[in-house]
Amino acid sequence: MLADLPFNLFDGAVVLCLIVATLSGLRTGLMRSLATILAYAVAAPLAVVLMPYVLPLVNERFQFGQMQTPIVLFAIFLIIGLVLAALLRGAVGEVTGRHVGLFDRTAGALLGAVRIILVAILIVLVFDRVIPADREPAFLAGSKLRPILSQAGAQGLRQLPPHVIESIDRIKREHGL
Numbered sequence: 402m403l404a405d406l407p408f409n410l411f412d413g414a415v416v417l418c419l420i421v422a423t424l425s426g427l428r429t430g431l432m433r434s435l436a437t438i439l440a441y442a443v444a445a446p447l448a449v450v451l452m453p454y455v456l457p458l459v460n461e462r463f464q465f466g467q468m469q470t471p472i473v474l475f476a477i478f479l480i481i482g483l484v485l486a487a488l489l490r491g492a493v494g495e496v497t498g499r500h501v502g503l504f505d506r507t508a509g510a511l512l513g514a515v516r517i518i519l520v521a522i523l524i525v526l527v528f529d530r531v532i533p534a535d536r537e538p539a540f541l542a543g544s545k546l547r548p549i550l551s552q553a554g555a556q557g558l559r560q561l562p563p564h565v566i567e568s569i570d571r572i573k574r575e576h577g578l
Contacts, residue, residue, distance in 0.1 A: 410540040411547065419517045426513025430505035432497055433490045434512050440485035441478075448478035521546070526554035531573060 408416070426434050452474050459465055459473050497505075528537060529551050541547055558566060 408545065409543045411544045414540075415517065415521045415546055418520075419514055422513035422517045423510045424513075426509035426511070427506050428501075429490075429509055430501040431508035431512055432493045432505055433501070434509045436489035436493045437486040440489050441482040444478050444482035444485055447481050448474055451477055451481075518550075522550045522554045522557070525550040526558070529554060530558070530569060 429437075455477055456465075456470065456473055465473060501509075525541075525547055528541060
């Protein structure tokens with residue numbers, strides 16, 4: 402069934418995410434999208450700080466083992482992120498008004514598209530630079546977007562200071578990749 406598609410799984414996922422993120426940005430606008438990004442950027446360190454206090458309470462109630470600790474951390478992050486995002490989007494609505502203007506919507510759509518493109522470049526860059534070619538996953542085989550994203554990632558790497566690339570190569574060697 403998947404072999405009959407005119408694109409591979411990776412390309413389809415990138416295009417689908419691109420459409421969803423662009424439409425979401427168009428609906429919410431730039432200011433509310435930025436408020437959401439800020440909320441999750443604040444939620445990440447807060448979740449790490451709150452984890453030692455919340456984990457004993459959760460373990461007491463649900464008897465989670467050590468393997469479920471990342472699930473608890475993610476749940477804390479998600480709850481804080483959702484609450485902060487709602488509060489910040491509400492604050493943006495109070496400051497800018499309830500109506501989302503055309504420029505705000507267009508800029509939000511552009512931000513949504515750029516975010517997905519950057520994530521796709523990062524994924525391809527990890528497989529190009531870190532993962533050995535013989536361990537490449539099947540979902541990247543035959544990708545039409547991969548060469549374009551790979552070239553963009555290579556251009557981005559050339560902009561980095563040499564010590565960053567040396568560090569990446571050193572980590573690769575240390576882990577036998």
